[in-house]
Amino acid sequence: QVQLVESGGGLVQAGGSLRLTCEAYGRTFSNYVMGWFRQAPGQEREFVAAISGGDRRTYYENSVKGRFTVSRDDAKNTVYLQMNSLKPVDTAVYYCAADRGLDTIANWGLAEYWGQGTQVTVSS
DSSP states (O other): EEEEEEEEEEEEEEEEEEEEEEEEEESTTSEEEEEEEEEOOOOEEEEEEOOTTTOOOEEEEEEBBBEEEHHHTTTTTTTEEEOOOOOOGGOOOEEEEEEOHHHHHTOOOOOOOEEEOOOOOOOO
């Protein structure tokens, strides 16, 4: 009943931009940390970014810092990941996640809820 649904992935050339959207259904996530992860074929799942609930503090993996921006619109129960200056190494399936604890997402890579993912492919 609780679902996170990602959209906005696609094929883009290096240097281009995409905005991923995560829409949440079934409950309000205003007090949840919302995160983004990615996983490339044959590689581990990697933390990308997160945003906390009330104070909207943001956290980023070092390789995307300065290029990606995570934001949220609690009125729409939606989280975004704006990705600029995309590189081929950003190619992966991107997953939205939600958890009540920052450490759980940012440090442990775990979450109560996960989306099904959206493919991002960056060509060189």
